[in-house]
Amino acid sequence: MRNLKRQLLAGPYLLWMAGFILLPVVMILYYAFTTTSGHFTMLNITSISASIHLKSLLLSLKLALVCTIICLVLSYPLAMILNNMKLKRQGFIVFVFILPMWMNFMLRILAWKMLLSNNGVINTLLETLGLPALDILNTPSAVVFCMVYDFLPFMILPIYNAMSRIQKDILEAAKDLGAGNIIIFFKIIVPLTMSGVVSGIIMVFVPALTSFAISDLLGGGKVLLIGNVIEQAFMQEYNWNLGSGLSVVLMIFVIASMALMSSKGEEGGASVW
């Protein structure tokens, strides 16, 4: 009886999952494998090989990869510096890095559009200093820049977390056994933070791969990511079958990258999820 009551507690979540996760996925799969008249087809999936679709998928992969690498390179030293600070100051710095996340996502992108525009704050400042103007709006660079800005906290936090979990006496033990700083870094710190690195990579790479709002606003229609193509298929061409087909392809890439990273994470010690 008590068991039944306990199971009933899970009811709302089951309803939520069925209504907002399972049903949409089933619908996407249905649309992806049918024509407008409801007949089975593989054409929506295979249309990814069309040069315009393939080009945007490759560009998405490339930009997501660049964004992830930049985030990783920025976050790792930062997490180390943070971890060596006094505890009080650590909390403050982490707070500063999370602060932008409290603002609306779209608002942040629009703000960067203003800042980066030809007569925006940054270029005016550069001009008064006599420096060459930064003409990156409507280019992939602007998109990557904003992606890094938006997703950086998702890389910092898991790495910082993993690093702060390393006990101080483990580092002292390594030193005691004759290890210098380089050996300690590569043999102790890197392997013990690998789970955080893997979480960070997934949490940055996946949203970067599927994003369309940033490229929409900062790419000025010139940077067409796979997310933009899917959005256009749904919202402009009203071709839900094509949009669903491309979504399924993108989903396969997301799942594959997550599986790849998770297996790496387990090798490194702790699992990611």
Next chain:
Amino acid sequence: MSKRLIDLQHITKSFDGQMVLDDLNLYIRENEFLTLLGPSGCGKTTTLRIIGGFEMPDSGSVIFDEKNITELAPNERQLNTVFQKYALFPHMSIAENIAFGLKIKKKSKSYIKDKIKYALKLVNLDGFEKRSVDSLSGGQQQRIAIARAIVNEPKVLLLDEPLGALDLKLRQDMQYELIRLKNELGITFIYVTHDQEEALTMSDTIVVMNQGYIQQIGTPQDIYNEPKNAFVADFIGESNIIDGLMLEDRLVKILNANFPCVDEGFGKNTPVDVVIRPEDVELVSPEQGSLEGDVTSLIFKGVHWEIEVLANGYEWLVQTTHMHPVGSHVGIQIDPYNIQIMNKPESSDERAVESCVT
């Protein structure tokens, strides 16, 4: 006597303006099992960390084998540490943990393999090479930590409360293991603990510390039987510490009763601290005792009874194999040899105590 291996000279250390060690002088002989004993915050761990190189003293020097190593980093010192919480590398197997120091020293594969085997045998964990750290109990992890340290053949092994996290039975077993290890390896052990029983069991020399000062240095017998001051007497085992008046040589007045003792040279009518171990208090019939009192509490402790006797306003702690029921009227008698007379500290400054010790 073997030669001095480590010499700590005028070591001073403070954290955030709080003095932890004040002008500490201590030497450690080769092949000695030396224990730094004291309550938490007495500076014993800081002393060990200064020897290990994990803390820099504010002033003073650390001499190791006639060389000044004060400025040397931990990885450049010929000693290894066993940490309180084991500090094994969680992402490595047991064999990799033990091999860590040897790989850094670029030893050959076969040498490392032999050493791992030898070390695991020494700590009674043969065949554990491939196990993961998680799969080991606390006691086993601590043995691996010891194995990981000794394969490097250090001249000195530093142990920072290594048994603190283990349960009582395991702790007692490990005490004998450590004594055996020390004898087999023939190296110097510096051991930090707050557990007086542990210190008495294992040590050649005990250094009792309090508030950054050394209170007494001596063999376990010295420390137990001849405590130099009330702090040592109280910290090492249980004691009756009573205000007394040294009337003349070999006669002390405690609680308005005169007791013959064997101490001399305190002068006449000098206030002193008198220490009497609970097992040295003899309960006799009231007319035979120097003091009379009533039993207020009786507890069975296994080997002996623990009895509290109220006599002339003082609760005496007595350990005896004879039972005296609560309420019974008894006499207290003490053998003159079992009365310890100590000078009262001149001030609250522990330095006074220290200077009469060294």
